[in-house]
Structures are given as structure tokens and as C-alpha cells.
Amino acid sequence: MERHLGNTIRAYRYKNHLTIGEVATQAGISQGMLSKIENGQAAMSLDTLERVARALGVPVGDLFRAYDLPAGGARLVRSDEGMEVVRGGTQRGYTYNLLAYDKGPRRSFEPFLVTMNDETEVFPSFEHPGTEFIHLLQGRIEYRHGRHTYLMEPGDSLTFRGDIPHGPERLLEVPIRLLSMIVYGAGELE
Secondary structure, eight states, X not given: OHHHHHHHHXXXXXXXXXXXHHHHHHHTSOHHHHHHHHTTOOOOOHHHXXXXXXXXXXXXXXXXXXXXXXXXXXXXXXXXXXXXXXXXXXXXXXXXXXXXXXXXXXXXXXXXXXXXXXXXXXXXXXXXXXEEEEEEEEEEEEEEETTEXXXXXXXXXXXXXXXXXXXXXXXXXXXXXXXXXXXXXXXXXX
């Protein structure tokens, strides 16, 4: 923690164009002590920490903002780099680009960018485990879920149980591009 606080204090001091002497004087500590703090060689009391933060012009909490933050590990998939996969409907003029993936044998979700171009197509019916969320980006479509159909226009979203037959009823304006997110193991929708 001392190393983190020291590095953070130094970074704020540089950002604010302050010298060690200016911050030390404002905080009421010696330049040598501030130098040791910045190098992670000295611990400081809460009172000293508060005075140093005030001298830097930041709230005390800002000095801890990035402390013990997990490293992260997000996966970036750039535009047009989503892996094209074969799914039901692929043979009928649909393109499925998988936008992310889980490693290992268990999937928790699958996000797809689905593109449909063929206006005269016979549409398949889909059924799968989990909950599906679709968001229409481009085009107009009538989408069926069970006995109901929904007119969707750009910006519209639909969430439904995947184990009930669903799929496009009519493509009203092509090309159609939609985001589809299937979440597995989530609570079932009614």
C-alpha cells in the first residue's frame, strides 16, 4: 500500500506541477519525509495522509482509487473480426458473427451480430436453452415468439425464453442487422 500511495501522490504532484517542497510545506511535513512517502519507504498516519491530499488538491479517496484493482482481462473483438459461425439459418442467407466467447466447456452467454439479406427466404424456427435478447440495429422485421409477433424497427429490443419456438416471421426492410445475446443458466422469463 505504501508503494501505491507514494506513486499516486507523486503522479498527482506532477500532474499539478508542484514541487516536493511546495507539497511538503502545505502538508506540514519535511521534504525528506515526503520523498520517503513517494518512494514507498515510509508509512504515514491518517492525519498526514489527509494533509498531503489537501496539499495536492484531491480528496483522500482519490489516493486509493486504483488500489487493489483487479488486473482485468477483457477480450476486444474489433469490427468485422467476429468469428463467423454456422448456426440454424446459416444455409438460408443469414450470417452469424460471434462477438465474444467463453473459454472452456461451459458457456454463460453468446453474443452474435446477425445479418439477413434475403427477402424471399423461408424462415427457420429456433429453440435453445437460456434467455435471448435481440436489439435491432438496421432494417425492419416481424419477429415471432410462440404465438405472438412483434414489429421491430431500429433501436427496438426484445427479450424472451429461448426454449419457445421463435424466429423471423417477415423481413420488411433489408438488410437486417441485429444483436442477439443468449444467456445460459439465467433465471427463466415467464
